[in-house]
Amino acid sequence: MARRDPVPFTLAGARAGARAITAFAASTVLYGLAFGVLADQAGLDLTAALMMSALVNSGSAQIVALQIWAEPIPLVALLIAIFGMNARYLLMGAALRPWFARLSRPRAYGSLFFMGDANWLQAMGEWAAGRRDGAFLVGGGLALYAAWLGGTLLGHRLGRAIGAPEAWGLDFLLVAFCASMAVSLWRGRGDLWPLVAAAASAIAVHWALPGPWYILAGGLAGSLTAAWRHEPVA
């Protein structure tokens, strides 16, 4: 493969990423709050809850982990559940290859620790808009990380006074974000068949399997349809 030109990785890019994610990060605090409450109920002390959030940094996976938490710790079941929750990141990381291959390895692999759904989607929007600053992803990711840790702390402290997060529509947050992003990412009629393939496979797998495998299945089916239909330019 030909070596490609390096892309910038600047503080300004990181700031832009953090700014772009602010509103979403506010809701990540609430999500962290829910995790903190659940961690308290599962018998984790504050240090343990914060440590889990700092090392794993994955909201949905941590909440599922708490649901199977027990003494002694069922490690194999936990790791399988975490893999199931996070397998979609495999596809998201692959999509970053053309961009992040032009960064140094420490920058690329360091940024990937902070890759979540929202900042990845926004970064892909940046890339599609022709902006190339690689620090955009980690800027948004650090904002989300701070929000996640802050929420975990608050939730654990405030404890049970908070109630179920479903009642606030928070579980719907990512869906609403995706509805908005679908409008931003739509490029034209060429996207129709990939969209149909993604939707059909996601609905089928969602019906057949527990957990978020449907995201990976729909993401793969839709994007492979696009590759299959791709017309090579002569």
Add this chain to the structure above:
Amino acid sequence: MSPSPDLLIAFLAMGLVTYVCRAAGFFAMGWVRLTPRVEAWLQAIPLAVVVAILAPAAASGRPPELLGILAAFIARQLSGNDFAGVGAGVAAVAVARYLLA
């Protein structure tokens, strides 16, 4: 106070599995030649992922979810801002769940 070694090992292992998910797709693509077709595949991933997250909620047929998705679409179209869409969607779901519960 510090967590027990068991707890620390469990958290480290969970963190490692998560990080491998985040890094392995990027790493593996290092061995794939980025032909135009592969680039077309990678470029199509974001929309496909977004649609995959949306579709089961839309297909559930539950009125609050349908209203929320519709509100998010409309607010995003009118405002040109992603977070206006998110706010409108979540607000519509919360209100609809409250009223329809």
